[in-house]
Amino acid sequence: MKVFLSIIHVVLAIALMAVILLQQRKTGGFAGIFGGGTQADGGGQWQRFTALTKITVVLTTLFMVSSLVLVVF
DSSP, X not given: OHHHHHHHXXXXXXXXXXXXXXXXXXXXXXXXXXXXXXXXXXXXXXXXXXXXXXXXXXXXXXXXXXXXXXXXX
C-alpha cells in the first residue's frame, strides 16, 4: 500500500511541475504581490481562473493530501 501511494505521490509531483511550467507568465512582475489586483466582489472567482489554474489547484490539493496520507502511514 505504501509503495502504491508513493508512486501516486511521485506521479502527482511530476504532473504538478508540468502544469506549472505550462502556465503563461504574468507581465506584472512583483506588482501584484501586495494586493494590486484585488476584486471587491467575493463571488465568482473560480470562474475567472483558466483551465490550467484550476488543474493546478486540484493537483496541489491532491499532492498535499497524498503527502499527509504518506506521513500517517
